[in-house]
Amino acid sequence: MAKEMNGAEMVVQALMDQGVEVIFGYPGGAVLPIYDAIFQQEKIRHILVRHEQGAVHAAEGYARSTGKVGCVLVTSGPGATNAVTGLTDALMDSIPIVCLTGQVPTHLIGNDAFQECDTVGITRPCTKHNYLVKNVNDLSRVLHEAFYVAANGRPGPVVVDIPKDVQFATGAYAGPKNVQHKTYRPKLKGDIEKIKAAVELLAGAKRPVIYSGGGVINSGREAGHLLRELVALTGFPITSTLMGLGAFPAANPQWLGMLGMHGTYEANMTMHGCDVMLCVGARFDDRITGRLDAFSPGSKRIHIDIDPSSINKNVKVDIGIVGDCGHVLEDIIRLWRSSGAQVDKKALGAWWGQIDKWRARNSLAYRPSNEVIKPQYAIQRLYEATRDRDCYITTEVGQHQMWAAQFFRFEEPNRWMTSGGLGTMGYGLPAAVGVQLAHPKSLVIDIAGEASVLMTMQEMSTAVQYRLPIKIFILNNQYMGMVRQWQELLHGGRYSESYSHALPDFVKLAEAYHAVGIRCEKPGDLDRAIKEMIDVDKPVIFDCVVDQNENCFPMIPGGRAHNEMILGDSAGPEDMHVSDEGKIMV
């Protein structure tokens, strides 16, 4: 027997039935009935952010660090448009989000009413799916469908736009058990014939590499275990995208580090020289491949992805397996064992010999200093101080993000939250809020740049209000560092608008938010200051003043191939030359 209730109560009931514990949001005229329903219950905790973009990023942090769906509630018009950056970010990085937006009452839709916007029109290209609910009797079904669509297949954000009159209207509530999407059934198991062919190809490889991505993390813990098992079983080298860090432990000797534009020399050279590549849950993004027509020229490629549109999109593959990473890895391992597949030990030994030579190049090396804090050194010290703790890292976007990816070492999945696809400056602080809410006892650090973090600095208020002791570790070089680096490389050192004039005093800024501010300028003071930051049970802004001129290396400049990397310690002016074709790449 379906229960009768009003639309606002249905929203709260549906969230409870979906197991939602936390929702990030900001009230407004068009969602007042839902806020009233939230007020009258105690199961769902509402976290008041300071800007709707922050709500979505916080929900992303929550989702990435737990594997659950992140939930957002915002009002119509500006509430919805402010959420658009976060939704696009979640779409690009495949993060499951359900975002509820208020809408003007149905009879006013299309009349340019106050705080009206075409939310489903605006969010159509930046969500996995969206709904406008015009009848209260559809509401509970749509809400449960939204959670199903967000979490299943390739995860992504789903918007449910709910006009205010629908929130007041009374209708029948249907529980989640009776709701299944009419047609949407993502395929989890891979085609067994293709998996057989893949196993055969892998077993015959002389110079193999495994290249994994965020899909392994989205697939769940089991996929990570299976990836480890496959790597152990085969003895193959493994590298990962930015999004995939942590799926495979960095301490394992078969780990080559991250690949791509700022990846390690050994990872990129291995990709370039391999004869068989197994891509697991990654999508051959332009940051990964470099120049496409020179990408891994001699290799046969196997690609596992739950999204068929990722296969053969940028790079032609020989075997494309549509399915969930965990399911397909399980089948690969099973078939590998049952077929008695043996790797070519001699060839693999020679391949590892070559890889070790590349490794010996020590591509992440930088010139140390006793005078100024090198940003790489700061991350290394931060890593050393936190490696034995239960620690989660978020980042903003830019040089600090790449240094964090290079120098912080992750042993487990779901510990690393960064805006990979969209590259959203301002992601890290609100994401840290979401992570800390999900893991109240853990150490949550946003490795930040001073320019990025100012984009969503207002969320410090949120952190303070809910007593979330997040640590904002700012590598402050007073530049938009990655912009400055590209201007140095491509635009003759004309640093157009990339210097941050009139930065705030971050210590005073922290104090103004009733948080703790720490400033560190000398390498010798760093360890003590980091310890102080960790020991404070309050939100901290750590202003780490670093070398202004440091560039992020190694680097594959636009329009170049994996074997044409620029290495930091040997880079001369001739290495910096970038072709006209390369310059147009972002």
Place this chain on the structure above:
Amino acid sequence: MLMKNEPTERHTLAVLVDNEPGVLARVIGLFSGRGYNIDSLTVSETEHEKHLSRITIVTTGTPMVIEQIRNQLERLVPVHRVVDLTVHGATIERELAMVKVRGRGDHRVEALRLADAFRARVIDATTESFVFEITGRSDKIDQFVGLMLPLGLVEVSRTGVVAIGRGPEGMQGRAEGSAGLGS
């Protein structure tokens, strides 16, 4: 980069979708957002009880792009099935056009004579004009319209291409691989 020099091909896709608000916007937005071509697009409800509409899209692109288009369409949540009719070989394509021609004397007689040769029907007439209805392949309609041009062509309204596979199999039986199970 890779596909720069590959030749392009013309493909006709049949797309079965839920007839719900916004579904056409999703399909069109996908094409404009990802830079795919639409040469022709037609849509209408085909199964009223099931709320299903069928969209026929004619597009051009390299084989890799065509595969992308199919996969991206399948990824849309309200899309049930996508069939690339061109890769299934035998396909019938038809288009309907209404062609208005104005003229007197010899031109009028010639227009009527040509219409007869093309099996176009007169569906409206005045003493100085005709509206012809013509059905056929797009190139046949192009040819007819071309012939009407010097005879006093006023305007043309065309439906765009609709297509169906030959033989006993329906669209459901033709789906390749995991069609309809997009992520």
